[in-house]
Amino acid sequence: MTKKTSRYKQKYARGAHAIVAVDVVVFSVINEELHVLLTQTNKPELKGLWAVPGALVAPDESLEEAVERVLTTKTGLKNVLTEQLATFGDPDRDPFGRVVSVAYLALVHADKHVLSTTHEYDAIAWVPVDRLPRMAYDHKKIVRAAAQRLRAKLTYSTIARGILPKEFTLTQMQTVYEHILGHPLDKRNFRKKILALGIIEPTGKYYRQQRARPAALYRFRSTKTEIVDIL
């Protein structure tokens, strides 16, 4: 480590370069609407502004580890599907210094909305993506980029797995698609397509609601996000 550090200093003389943060855009569908998880900072300069959860990357930590740390310490969420979105690096995006942010997209199952009450510093809340409040830094831009990416991936990958519970009905799945995409889908065509793709399978169980026909429950065959033309 000493040797590494000395070389480091020699080659990349510190103090004259940008440093790295991760910011995590966490989405979930709540009450049939796409929501994003926002925190309110207590820095006086940013009073009243909301931000997506984030943190600076520690020297010995990978980007993914930093994301996981942000999720567990700031939101109490675990085992969340994440993927890298893009990196935002305008020199003046952070008023406190030169911070380049690697943004991540994270999806939370509809059945995991309970937020940890152990978040230390900040207010935290689910906010509908099409009614974003005033936000700090360039976080509005980041959230919009994330929403756009989510919509795109929904149509050509099995990313919806991240936002659906482990077992779900076809109507739930369709509803998720409709609310993320923002337009209605044809029930028969949707079911035909999804079933023909073979990405999900029936569990054999049924979901009984109040007074209607029970719906068959399905699960995803694969646990990883696959690339297939869905819509």
Next chain:
Amino acid sequence: MTKKTSRYKQKYARGAHAIVAVDVVVFSVINEELHVLLTQTNKPELKGLWAVPGALVAPDESLEEAVERVLTTKTGLKNVLTEQLATFGDPDRDPFGRVVSVAYLALVHADKHVLSTTHEYDAIAWVPVDRLPRMAYDHKKIVRAAAQRLRAKLTYSTIARGILPKEFTLTQMQTVYEHILGHPLDKRNFRKKILALGIIEPTGKYYRQQRARPAALYRFRSTKTEIVDIL
């Protein structure tokens, strides 16, 4: 600046965080083959290893500006189509210290292959992407990710504009597609599709070769990369 600096120090105490570099994967099609631009570093520790051109990001510089600086100072290329690819941040990816690299994809017109002879430090060369040499850092991984992204975008955007000359024949265009995608395409179907999309228009000029029928020259209608289903 003083105020900003003091706040910066206070909030983000330096010296304990990762710093930011950009690396640029420059592609071109040469002799019907997809090539990537590589430099050979003269750092003794990396002797004989190739790397894509890159640099640390200066404190007052945006990521895009850093990319442009790398391209002009290290390769002599200007006005190149670039887009952000992904960010690579494993703690040990750089043996000299904690450097997180934002990788960019860049495309160079086939008629601009002449490299600046004014590159100061390094050897520089076009290398076929499927015959990559031993490379420094995680640059092989980065080049592969870039090639994959290029292939994908070719089929759903007009990104090919970046790699074609301003005026080109349909056969040239098809050849570029075939060599990046790695498989042959049907001539009639390709022409039908591209022309039906309306993304290119004839210039009225013709390209005369040795002893064959002259080919009509086309240009792209729009100067920006658009999203359309091409193949």
Next chain:
DNA sequence: CCAAAAGTGTTCGTGTTACACCCATGT
């Protein structure tokens, strides 16, 4: 028996694929 949501097929039009010959030019 009524309300509520689940489930199920067919038709039509459009887009994709596969495929082979004639054309314009230079030597």
Next chain:
DNA sequence: ACATGGGTGTAACACGAACACTTTTGG
């Protein structure tokens, strides 16, 4: 006249879009 690469059409098929009624359950 021949070699070289440019340019063109059609038929079979697959896929996506539009569309309405029957089934199962609980109250």
